[in-house]
Structure formats: structure tokens, C-alpha cells
Amino acid sequence: MPQATFIQDGKYIDHTPVSALQSGEVVVQGDLVGVTVRPLAAGELGSLAVDGVFDFNKNTGVAFTVGTILYWDDTNNVVTATSTGNKSIGKVVRAAASADTTVRMRISQ
Numbered sequence: 001m002p003q004a005t006f007i008q009d010g011k012y013i014d015h016t017p018v019s020a021l022q023s024g025e026v027v028v029q030g031d032l033v034g035v036t037v038r039p040l041a042a043g044e045l046g047s048l049a050v051d052g053v054f055d056f057n058k059n060t061g062v063a064f065t066v067g068t069i070l071y072w073d074d075t076n077n078v079v080t081a082t083s084t085g086n087k088s089i090g091k092v093v094r095a096a097a098s099a100d101t102t103v104r105m106r107i108s109q
Helices: none
Strands: 012-015 026-029 032-036 046-049 051-057 069-073 078-080 087-094 102-108
Touching: 012 032, 032 087, 032 102, 046 051, 051 078
Parallel strands: none
Antiparallel strands: 012 046, 026 032, 032 046, 051 102, 069 078, 069 087, 087 102
């Protein structure tokens, strides 16, 4: 008897939101963090990207180098290098200067 059955490639996972979501919203479910790739109405079956390269909001005054592991701060809706109280989301793929408001990173869940 098989121990697992292949379902999909895993770049996207099914998600049905309780309230409407816009494209580009970050959704946290336990330790799983994904990004909406299109608007979803409340109760509409859609998907979250859990793999790929995205530009995420970050605080100014903080710089990130390529390869830095970042975390999602769901309270302030930004990525951070602080792991405490935040969820791991991925790694920086293009350096961001302290004056930048976004950082390009590869999410990997």
C-alpha cells in the first residue's frame, strides 16, 4: 500500500478565504505563508502561491543582502529578519538598500 499519492506540484495550494482578498495579500495559516495571485471573494475557492519570486514590503532603515532568510511580520505586514513571533517565508534574491520600501525574495514553504 502506498504511503503517499501525488496531487500537484505544490507551487500553489487551494485556499477558500473567509473574507475577500486582493491580489498580492499575504495569508498566514499556522506556519504556512502564501500569497494571493488574484482577487478572491469570500467563500471562493482559489489558490495561494507558496513558491516563487515576489517583491515584499519592508521597513525603510533596514537593508538586506542576497541570501538573507526573512520572516513575515503579520502584525505590521512587512518582511523582517527577526524570527521571534514571525513566520519563515523565504530568502532574499536581490539586495535591498535601507531606503528601499520593498525587497525581492523567493518564497519557499
